[in-house]
Amino acid sequence: MQAEVLPRSVTEARVLSVRHWTDTLFALRISRPSSLRFRSGEFVMLGLMVDGRPLLRAYSIASPAWDDGLDFYSIKVDGGPLTSRLQHVRTGDRLLLGHKPTGTLVLDGLRPGRRLYLLATGTGIAPFASLLREPEIYEKFDELVLTHTCRYVEQLGYGEELVAGLAEDPLVGDIAPARVTYYPTVTRAPFARRGRITNLIETGALFRDLGVPPLDAADDRAMICGSMAMIADTRALLEGAGLIEGSSSTPGDFVVEKAFAG
Numbered sequence: 444m445q446a447e448v449l450p451r452s453v454t455e456a457r458v459l460s461v462r463h464w465t466d467t468l469f470a471l472r473i474s475r476p477s478s479l480r481f482r483s484g485e486f487v488m489l490g491l492m493v494d495g496r497p498l499l500r501a502y503s504i505a506s507p508a509w510d511d512g513l514d515f516y517s518i519k520v521d522g523g524p525l526t527s528r529l530q531h532v533r534t535g536d537r538l539l540l541g542h543k544p545t546g547t548l549v550l551d552g553l554r555p556g557r558r559l560y561l562l563a564t565g566t567g568i569a570p571f572a573s574l575l576r577e578p579e580i581y582e583k584f585d586e587l588v589l590t591h592t593c594r595y596v597e598q599l600g601y602g603e604e605l606v607a608g609l610a611e612d613p614l615v616g617d618i619a620p621a622r623v624t625y626y627p628t629v630t631r632a633p634f635a636r637r638g639r640i641t642n643l644i645e646t647g648a649l650f651r652d653l654g655v656p657p658l659d660a661a662d663d664r665a666m667i668c669g670s671m672a673m674i675a676d677t678r679a680l681l682e683g684a685g686l687i688e689g690s691s692s693t694p695g696d697f698v699v700e701k702a703f704a705g
């Protein structure tokens with residue numbers, strides 16, 4: 444890849460490590476260009492040169508804004524234009540990275556509250572991997588609840604390790620373990636906790652399991668990252684409980700981001 448043919452909208456970064464979690468999921472750590480600034484929870488365009496052209500897709504940054512490197516957590520889509528190639532990168536390979544991270548899953552979008560629910564399905568956990576290592580989240584909220592719903596048990600590994608690793612984090616390690624509750628659920632295989640998060644909210648099982656009151660706009664805040672259908676259903680439940688959607692310019696009780704287009 445020749446640096447001089449790069450479009451102005453992208454820069455180059457090096458793959459520092461690759462980890463394959465399952466046959467459909469992998470994680471990348473790449474170098475962080477010194478000019479790249481972002482807020483924990485944002486996404487950025489990431490990709491490769493293919494046939495002399497940049498092929499880029501939106502990716503949530505899975506590491507916090509203070510980290511020296513950039514982490515990503517990716518699906519492998521069968522025949523997917525980018526991920527059928529991206530899954531084969533190795534340490535030292537060059538990737539393309541957009542200059543302008545953006546997104547709605549940021550702490551600026553939320554009013555302070557007592558309890559923050561981070562509601563993720565699939566790779567939608569990636570922005571929460573960033574946010575749970577961000578010290579500000581512990582200043583703004585007393586309790587953090589990370590829910591992660593996947594089809595199969597083996598797809599929970601990334602989240603399990605993320606939560607277990609918080610104790611070792613240099614910035615939040617002292618505070619996070621006592622404040623974060625992890626709530627994994629599985630939809631298509633036997634597991635201790637089955638079902639979609641929407642059903643678990645609707646039936647009240649989530650709150651009974653956690654030993655907390657039902658959703659209440661006075662105390663509860665939420666961030667949602669999943670499929671369009673999951674977002675629509677979850678948004679309706681939150682709005683039904685009186686929570687109001689926020690944005691960076693007008694902070695509210697919850698914010699949403701799709702985990703993929705389509």
Ligand SMILES: Cc1cc2nc3c(=O)[nH]c(=O)nc-3n(C[C@H](O)[C@H](O)[C@H](O)COP(=O)(O)OP(=O)(O)OC[C@H]3O[C@@H](n4cnc5c(N)ncnc54)[C@H](O)[C@@H]3O)c2cc1C
Pocket residue numbers: 486500501502503504516517518520522523524525526527565566569570700701702703704705
């Ligand atoms: C704001 C935003 C943030 C994103 N963050 C991530 C991320 O952190 N990690 C990630 O893996 N992807 C993420 N995506 C999706 C990503 O942009 C690509 O769609 C994905 O990398 C597949 O690229 P592709 O070219 O191989 O296939 P595409 O042609 O982009 O996608 C093919 C089809 O695969 C399905 N698909 C795509 N991505 C996913 C996914 N993540 N989970 C389940 N099904 C999917 C969709 O049905 C899609 O129509 C994000 C998308 C958006 C809009």
